[in-house]
Amino acid sequence: VQLQASGGGLVQAGDSLRLSCTVFGLDRAMGWFRQAPGKEREFVAVLSRNNRQSYSDSVKGRFTISRDNTKSTIYLQMNTLKPEDTAVYYCAAASANPSSSYAPVRITSYDYWGQGTLVTVSS
DSSP states (O other), rough: OOOEEOOOOETTTTTOOOEEEESSSEEEESEEEOOOOOSSOOEEEETTTTTOEETTTTEEEEEEEEEEEGTEEEEEEEEEOOOOOOEEEEEEEEEEOSSSTTTOSSSGEEEEEEEOOOEEEOO
């Protein structure tokens, strides 16, 4: 299983950016996490198989997670970016679960991880 994240870059505060993650052959809840320099990896957003969404408080109202099944791709639309959003962003596929509403927020609930894409927000 391969997850390929892309779309990171250098932007200014207030700008928008869209991250993409392509994953083939998995029907799982999909999540985005991030890790800032010197900090632990943290939850950002998750999308269940039936499109239930959940967000961390720090990004709620600014970020949107979505999927395009025809392209096997998960997106993270990031608006009104702040310098504190600077981090390496990782997409991940959750462990298998019979519930289509399964939308875990814990790192340990994810089986597969992409390589990460760097987002830098300048002030």
